[in-house]
Amino acid sequence: MxxxxxxxxxxxxxxxxxxxxxxxxxxxxxxxxxxxxxxxxxxxxxxxxxxxxxxxxxxxxxxxxxxxxxxxxxxxxxxxxxxxxxxxxxxxxxxxxxxxxxxxxxxxxxxxxxxxxxxxxxxxxxxxxxxxxxxxxxxxxxxxxxxxACTYHIKMNIMAKFKTDNCHDEFDMASRAYTVSQFHHHFDKIKTKDPQIAAYLEQI
Structure with a gap:
Protein backbone atom coordinates (compact mmCIF):
# COMPACT_ATOMS: atom_id res chain seq x y z
CA MET A 1 0.00 0.00 0.00
CA ALA A 149 24.88 -18.93 -30.54
CA CYS A 150 25.35 -18.03 -26.88
CA THR A 151 27.71 -20.59 -25.35
CA TYR A 152 26.12 -20.22 -21.90
CA HIS A 153 22.71 -21.27 -23.25
CA ILE A 154 24.27 -24.17 -25.17
CA LYS A 155 26.01 -25.37 -22.01
CA MET A 156 22.76 -25.16 -20.01
CA ASN A 157 20.97 -27.07 -22.79
CA ILE A 158 23.62 -29.81 -22.61
CA MET A 159 23.01 -30.17 -18.87
CA ALA A 160 19.23 -30.29 -19.36
CA LYS A 161 19.37 -32.73 -22.28
CA PHE A 162 22.12 -35.11 -21.13
CA LYS A 163 21.89 -34.63 -17.33
CA THR A 164 25.64 -34.21 -16.97
CA ASP A 165 28.38 -31.60 -16.73
CA ASN A 166 30.94 -34.16 -17.85
CA CYS A 167 32.32 -32.06 -20.73
CA HIS A 168 31.99 -28.56 -19.27
CA ASP A 169 35.72 -27.81 -19.16
CA GLU A 170 36.35 -29.10 -22.67
CA PHE A 171 33.33 -27.20 -23.99
CA ASP A 172 34.56 -23.95 -22.40
CA MET A 173 38.02 -24.38 -23.89
CA ALA A 174 36.68 -25.26 -27.34
CA SER A 175 34.19 -22.38 -27.43
CA ARG A 176 36.92 -19.91 -26.45
CA ALA A 177 39.62 -21.20 -28.81
CA TYR A 178 41.23 -18.56 -31.01
CA THR A 179 42.50 -20.92 -33.71
CA VAL A 180 40.95 -23.83 -35.60
CA SER A 181 43.69 -26.20 -34.40
CA GLN A 182 43.05 -25.26 -30.74
CA PHE A 183 39.32 -25.79 -31.24
CA HIS A 184 39.80 -29.28 -32.72
CA HIS A 185 42.23 -30.18 -29.92
CA HIS A 186 39.56 -29.51 -27.28
CA PHE A 187 36.60 -30.75 -29.33
CA ASP A 188 38.31 -34.10 -29.95
CA LYS A 189 38.39 -34.52 -26.17
CA ILE A 190 34.60 -34.05 -26.09
CA LYS A 191 34.25 -36.70 -28.82
CA THR A 192 36.30 -39.11 -26.72
CA LYS A 193 34.52 -38.35 -23.44
CA ASP A 194 30.94 -38.28 -24.72
CA PRO A 195 30.20 -38.91 -28.43
CA GLN A 196 26.51 -38.03 -27.95
CA ILE A 197 27.30 -34.53 -26.69
CA ALA A 198 29.80 -34.10 -29.52
CA ALA A 199 27.15 -35.09 -32.08
CA TYR A 200 24.66 -32.65 -30.49
CA LEU A 201 27.21 -29.82 -30.71
CA GLU A 202 28.10 -30.65 -34.30
CA GLN A 203 24.42 -30.25 -35.27
CA ILE A 204 24.53 -26.72 -33.80
Whole structure:
Protein backbone atom coordinates (compact mmCIF):
# COMPACT_ATOMS: atom_id res chain seq x y z
CA MET A 1 0.00 0.00 0.00
CA UNK A 2 2.88 2.36 0.80
CA UNK A 3 4.51 1.67 -2.57
CA UNK A 4 1.21 2.26 -4.36
CA UNK A 5 0.77 5.56 -2.48
CA UNK A 6 4.22 6.72 -3.65
CA UNK A 7 4.37 5.22 -7.14
CA UNK A 8 0.75 4.67 -8.09
CA UNK A 9 -0.57 1.42 -9.55
CA UNK A 10 0.99 -0.53 -12.41
CA UNK A 11 -2.01 0.29 -14.58
CA UNK A 12 -1.58 4.02 -13.94
CA UNK A 13 2.11 3.77 -14.86
CA UNK A 14 1.28 2.12 -18.20
CA UNK A 15 -1.18 4.94 -18.85
CA UNK A 16 1.66 7.47 -18.56
CA UNK A 17 4.00 5.68 -20.94
CA UNK A 18 3.09 7.66 -24.06
CA UNK A 19 3.74 10.99 -22.35
CA UNK A 20 6.95 9.69 -20.81
CA UNK A 21 8.32 8.45 -24.14
CA UNK A 22 7.37 11.73 -25.84
CA UNK A 23 9.29 13.79 -23.26
CA UNK A 24 12.19 11.35 -23.32
CA UNK A 25 12.63 11.77 -27.08
CA UNK A 26 12.21 15.55 -26.79
CA UNK A 27 14.87 15.98 -24.08
CA UNK A 28 17.36 13.38 -25.42
CA UNK A 29 18.21 14.17 -29.08
CA UNK A 30 18.33 11.11 -31.31
CA UNK A 31 16.24 8.94 -28.99
CA UNK A 32 14.04 6.38 -30.78
CA UNK A 33 10.80 5.40 -29.04
CA UNK A 34 7.64 3.64 -30.12
CA UNK A 35 4.52 2.41 -28.37
CA UNK A 36 1.71 0.25 -29.78
CA UNK A 37 -1.80 -0.16 -28.35
CA UNK A 38 -4.82 -2.22 -29.38
CA UNK A 39 -8.13 -0.83 -30.64
CA UNK A 40 -9.23 -0.20 -27.05
CA UNK A 41 -6.10 1.76 -26.18
CA UNK A 42 -4.61 -1.06 -24.11
CA UNK A 43 -0.84 -1.49 -24.11
CA UNK A 44 0.60 -4.03 -26.59
CA UNK A 45 4.32 -3.29 -26.88
CA UNK A 46 6.94 -0.54 -26.69
CA UNK A 47 10.53 0.14 -27.75
CA UNK A 48 13.17 2.56 -26.50
CA UNK A 49 16.73 3.35 -27.48
CA UNK A 50 18.24 6.50 -25.96
CA UNK A 51 20.07 8.90 -28.23
CA UNK A 52 23.33 8.69 -26.32
CA UNK A 53 23.15 4.89 -26.35
CA UNK A 54 22.79 4.91 -30.13
CA UNK A 55 25.70 7.33 -30.56
CA UNK A 56 27.89 5.44 -28.07
CA UNK A 57 27.29 2.12 -29.82
CA UNK A 58 29.45 3.38 -32.69
CA UNK A 59 32.44 3.07 -30.35
CA UNK A 60 31.56 -0.38 -28.99
CA UNK A 61 32.40 -3.79 -30.38
CA UNK A 62 29.96 -4.46 -33.23
CA UNK A 63 28.44 -7.40 -31.35
CA UNK A 64 24.89 -7.32 -29.97
CA UNK A 65 23.52 -9.88 -27.53
CA UNK A 66 19.73 -10.14 -27.69
CA UNK A 67 17.56 -11.96 -25.18
CA UNK A 68 14.22 -11.91 -23.37
CA UNK A 69 13.27 -12.01 -19.70
CA UNK A 70 10.02 -12.06 -17.74
CA UNK A 71 8.74 -8.92 -16.01
CA UNK A 72 7.61 -9.95 -12.55
CA UNK A 73 4.47 -7.94 -11.91
CA UNK A 74 0.78 -8.73 -12.22
CA UNK A 75 0.46 -7.58 -15.85
CA UNK A 76 3.30 -9.86 -16.90
CA UNK A 77 4.91 -9.13 -20.31
CA UNK A 78 8.49 -9.75 -21.31
CA UNK A 79 11.52 -7.50 -21.61
CA UNK A 80 13.54 -7.76 -24.85
CA UNK A 81 17.06 -6.32 -24.76
CA UNK A 82 19.97 -5.62 -27.09
CA UNK A 83 23.26 -5.29 -25.20
CA UNK A 84 26.81 -4.61 -26.42
CA UNK A 85 30.23 -4.49 -24.75
CA UNK A 86 32.00 -1.14 -24.48
CA UNK A 87 35.76 -0.53 -24.71
CA UNK A 88 36.13 -1.54 -21.04
CA UNK A 89 34.39 -4.88 -21.71
CA UNK A 90 31.39 -3.70 -19.67
CA UNK A 91 27.73 -4.21 -20.54
CA UNK A 92 26.29 -1.41 -22.67
CA UNK A 93 22.51 -1.24 -23.11
CA UNK A 94 21.65 -0.25 -26.68
CA UNK A 95 17.88 -0.80 -26.72
CA UNK A 96 15.04 -2.53 -24.96
CA UNK A 97 11.40 -3.30 -25.57
CA UNK A 98 8.43 -4.58 -23.61
CA UNK A 99 6.12 -7.08 -25.33
CA UNK A 100 3.26 -9.37 -24.33
CA UNK A 101 5.24 -12.57 -25.00
CA UNK A 102 8.32 -13.88 -26.81
CA UNK A 103 7.06 -14.87 -30.27
CA UNK A 104 7.55 -14.09 -33.97
CA UNK A 105 5.49 -10.89 -33.89
CA UNK A 106 7.23 -9.44 -30.84
CA UNK A 107 10.74 -10.16 -32.11
CA UNK A 108 9.85 -8.81 -35.57
CA UNK A 109 8.63 -5.60 -33.95
CA UNK A 110 11.76 -5.31 -31.78
CA UNK A 111 14.18 -6.01 -34.64
CA UNK A 112 12.47 -3.54 -36.96
CA UNK A 113 12.68 -0.80 -34.33
CA UNK A 114 16.31 -1.72 -33.58
CA UNK A 115 17.08 -1.39 -37.28
CA UNK A 116 15.66 2.14 -37.24
CA UNK A 117 17.79 2.96 -34.19
CA UNK A 118 21.22 1.65 -35.26
CA UNK A 119 20.92 1.52 -39.03
CA UNK A 120 23.52 -0.47 -40.97
CA UNK A 121 26.54 -1.50 -38.87
CA UNK A 122 29.60 -2.94 -40.59
CA UNK A 123 30.38 -6.58 -39.63
CA UNK A 124 27.56 -6.66 -37.08
CA UNK A 125 27.25 -9.92 -35.10
CA UNK A 126 24.20 -11.02 -33.12
CA UNK A 127 24.59 -13.47 -30.24
CA UNK A 128 21.43 -15.17 -28.98
CA UNK A 129 19.98 -18.34 -27.44
CA UNK A 130 18.94 -20.00 -30.73
CA UNK A 131 15.26 -19.06 -30.23
CA UNK A 132 13.64 -19.79 -33.64
CA UNK A 133 11.80 -16.44 -33.70
CA UNK A 134 15.10 -14.55 -33.34
CA UNK A 135 16.69 -16.57 -36.15
CA UNK A 136 13.82 -15.82 -38.54
CA UNK A 137 13.61 -12.12 -37.75
CA UNK A 138 17.35 -11.51 -37.88
CA UNK A 139 17.49 -13.09 -41.31
CA UNK A 140 14.75 -10.81 -42.64
CA UNK A 141 15.50 -7.53 -40.82
CA UNK A 142 19.32 -7.78 -40.59
CA UNK A 143 20.20 -9.99 -43.59
CA UNK A 144 23.79 -8.70 -43.71
CA UNK A 145 24.54 -9.49 -40.05
CA UNK A 146 26.36 -12.57 -38.75
CA UNK A 147 24.73 -14.92 -36.23
CA UNK A 148 26.31 -16.66 -33.23
CA ALA A 149 24.88 -18.93 -30.54
CA CYS A 150 25.35 -18.03 -26.88
CA THR A 151 27.71 -20.59 -25.35
CA TYR A 152 26.12 -20.22 -21.90
CA HIS A 153 22.71 -21.27 -23.25
CA ILE A 154 24.27 -24.17 -25.17
CA LYS A 155 26.01 -25.37 -22.01
CA MET A 156 22.76 -25.16 -20.01
CA ASN A 157 20.97 -27.07 -22.79
CA ILE A 158 23.62 -29.81 -22.61
CA MET A 159 23.01 -30.17 -18.87
CA ALA A 160 19.23 -30.29 -19.36
CA LYS A 161 19.37 -32.73 -22.28
CA PHE A 162 22.12 -35.11 -21.13
CA LYS A 163 21.89 -34.63 -17.33
CA THR A 164 25.64 -34.21 -16.97
CA ASP A 165 28.38 -31.60 -16.73
CA ASN A 166 30.94 -34.16 -17.85
CA CYS A 167 32.32 -32.06 -20.73
CA HIS A 168 31.99 -28.56 -19.27
CA ASP A 169 35.72 -27.81 -19.16
CA GLU A 170 36.35 -29.10 -22.67
CA PHE A 171 33.33 -27.20 -23.99
CA ASP A 172 34.56 -23.95 -22.40
CA MET A 173 38.02 -24.38 -23.89
CA ALA A 174 36.68 -25.26 -27.34
CA SER A 175 34.19 -22.38 -27.43
CA ARG A 176 36.92 -19.91 -26.45
CA ALA A 177 39.62 -21.20 -28.81
CA TYR A 178 41.23 -18.56 -31.01
CA THR A 179 42.50 -20.92 -33.71
CA VAL A 180 40.95 -23.83 -35.60
CA SER A 181 43.69 -26.20 -34.40
CA GLN A 182 43.05 -25.26 -30.74
CA PHE A 183 39.32 -25.79 -31.24
CA HIS A 184 39.80 -29.28 -32.72
CA HIS A 185 42.23 -30.18 -29.92
CA HIS A 186 39.56 -29.51 -27.28
CA PHE A 187 36.60 -30.75 -29.33
CA ASP A 188 38.31 -34.10 -29.95
CA LYS A 189 38.39 -34.52 -26.17
CA ILE A 190 34.60 -34.05 -26.09
CA LYS A 191 34.25 -36.70 -28.82
CA THR A 192 36.30 -39.11 -26.72
CA LYS A 193 34.52 -38.35 -23.44
CA ASP A 194 30.94 -38.28 -24.72
CA PRO A 195 30.20 -38.91 -28.43
CA GLN A 196 26.51 -38.03 -27.95
CA ILE A 197 27.30 -34.53 -26.69
CA ALA A 198 29.80 -34.10 -29.52
CA ALA A 199 27.15 -35.09 -32.08
CA TYR A 200 24.66 -32.65 -30.49
CA LEU A 201 27.21 -29.82 -30.71
CA GLU A 202 28.10 -30.65 -34.30
CA GLN A 203 24.42 -30.25 -35.27
CA ILE A 204 24.53 -26.72 -33.80
Missing amino acids: ALMAVRGTVEESYGKLSSYLFMLAKINPGTITDIQTDEHGHFRCMFMSLGFSIRGFRYCHSVLCVDANFLKHKIGCQLLVAIALDANEQLYLVAFGVVDSENNNSWTYFMQQLRVAIGVVLDLVFVFDRHPSIVNDLSSVFPEAHHA
